[in-house]
Amino acid sequence: MRLKLNLFVLLAFFWSTLVVAADDPQQVVKNTANKVLAEVTLNKTNLEQNPKLIYPLVERLIVPYFDFKAMAQSAMGRFWRNTSDEQQTRLVNEFKELLVGTYATALLGYSGQEIEYPPMNMEAGSDRAMVPTKIAAAGGPPIPVNYRLKLRDNGWMVTDVVIDGISLVTTYRSSFAREIQMGAAKSKGKDRMALGIDALIQTLADKNNSK
Secondary structure, three states, X not given: OHHHHHHHHHHOOOOOOOOOOOOOHHHHHXXXXXXXXXXXXXXXXXXXXXXXXXXXXXXXXXXXXXXXXHHHHHHHHXXXXXXXXXXXXXXXXXXXXXXXXXXXXXXXXXXXXXXXXOOOOOOOOOOEEEEEEEEEEOOEEEEEEEEEXXXXXXXXXXXXXXXXXXXXXXXXXXXXXXXXXXXXXXOOOOOHHHHHHHHHHHHHHHHHHOO
């Protein structure tokens, strides 16, 4: 599972500010993949000497094309409706920082893996798409990585990634639910659900601060 998540993390960087036709999400993936990997390869020496340089690259090329709020909301599932506006803001920020940190670390380890782009099926005029890719794995068959996207006002945005049949959002949904329930069980007070959500946010913050 860790290998698969690392592969997801690598492919998740294939989004940038490159302007591509909004009606062709697969072409967005191909073009931005080439752009990001070319920049990482070009700056490989500098990145090895100063790994922190990867973070501004991620913020510039990746963050604008991931809908972290939609991902966090989906990962929260039924608990999202119990969150306050302030909790939502904190949760999205911590979730974003967690993913960005993981993405950055994995991108530093890129070593030229080849990517395949199988044909994509998409209904004409649809505002949703599933873009399939496959990434080469040493000693085994390519691992399928499918991107779920939603067309927003500013273009296609990633809302989930499915690795070898395993949804990133679904995986976080299970772990988030456990953290909330454990936090609520340990809390004292009338609104245990809110306290459980606070406990989840604090857990995410602690992970981010420990990097």
